[in-house]
Amino acid sequence: MPPEDSPTSSFDPLRPRLLRIAYRMMGSAAEAEDVVQEAYLRWHQTDRASVRDAGAMLVRTVTRLCLDILKSARVRREQYMGTWLPEPIVEPMEGDDLTLTLMMALERLSPLERAAFLLHDVFGMDFDEVARAIDRDPAACRQLASRARGHVREARPRFPVTEDQGRALASAFFTATRSGDLGALQALLAQDVIMYSDGGGKAKAALNPIYGLEKNLRFVTGLLQRSGPNSSRLVYEGKIDGLPGFVTVEADGVWQSTALAIEEGRIVTIYVTRNPDKLRALLRSLHEDTPS
Structure with missing residues (x-):
């Protein structure tokens, strides 16, 4: 069992949330795991005693890693043979109701719109936290999330089934x-x-x-x-x-x-x-x- 002050003991309780954020950002379980592992390596090298909120810092790290990857991912998806779909998963994603249909709608957004919407509307962060995560001011984050919300609203089923x-x-x-x-x-x-x-x-x-x-x-x-x-x-x-x-x-x-x-x-x-x-x-x- 790792000691209480080890990077593993402070990181592991946050890992499921970080994986959910990364998967919703990337649409790829494999890429999400890679992003979270990279965040762990950076956490390992951080002066953790100086960090007041480990969760906020790690969400910020994961979000920025995802944004960097999405810039090249968009090019890769344009070159993809046939239709690109997000990776399917069978395990329930706790705390959000994003279906594959809605993730397809998110694919049409810019990476920043996607990040602002997910962090605020899906993962419940306030806009000050979102602003720190994506390095934009809160007013810009509100606009980004609002534009994304319109796309997602259009994609939600009007008459869902049980x-x-x-x-x-x-x-x-x-x-x-x-x-x-x-x-x-x-x-x-x-x-x-x-x-x-x-x-x-x-x-x-x-x-x-x-x-x-x-x-x-x-x-x-x-x-x-x-x-x-x-x-x-x-x-x-x-x-x-x-x-x-x-x-x-x-x-x-x-x-x-x-x-x-x-x-x-x-x-x-x-x-x-x-x-x-x-x-x-x-x-x-x-x-x-x-x-x-």
Whole structure:
């Protein structure tokens, strides 16, 4: 057990919060872990006796590290093969209700807007604290958060479903898409449904979003013709980044997560992640939760 005045003993209680901030900023569990580890190394080298508020200092450190990385991440995402989606996670994020849909909305913001919104609206910091974290004055932080809030408000579901309804619809979607029951599938999908599929050039996936009911039905039909019905193995059912969904092993041996945004009892957006690099943290978490 580390001594009470060690960097580890003062850092570890703050680690979960720092990881949540970094993940929401980056959209990547792996990058969030790297950022928090770098913050720990810097904390190790800090004169900790002179720090009045370790939590505030470490949030500031993590936020600035994320902002630095996001500058280059934006360029990398513009060069990404196909659709870029945030890494899916199955562990609940305590203290916020940001779903994968809302994280996609945050992707359209500037890094500073994203930071101001997350720190104030999601993690409950006052604007003086936010200003110190992102090195802007409080009035500018209010404006940044306000602009971000407008984007997030537009992305929130107008008629959300209950958790039980979401689970039932996700289960029905899995059954319909794997059995080839297109009538049942059509009844589940909104007319303007969109499917996003992220393979990152490392697993086969649709390069562009698939818009509309008819195109999505044709896409599923094509998949079934190639793989045959009931060729997926269901590994997990539950929340994926706050949305109802499931994890499967597909006919081609690729692990895949599927998350569904639902409004008024219909699926409006389908998020499919097949890039193996983005599934590592999710699969590690599933294996840890699965009894041996």
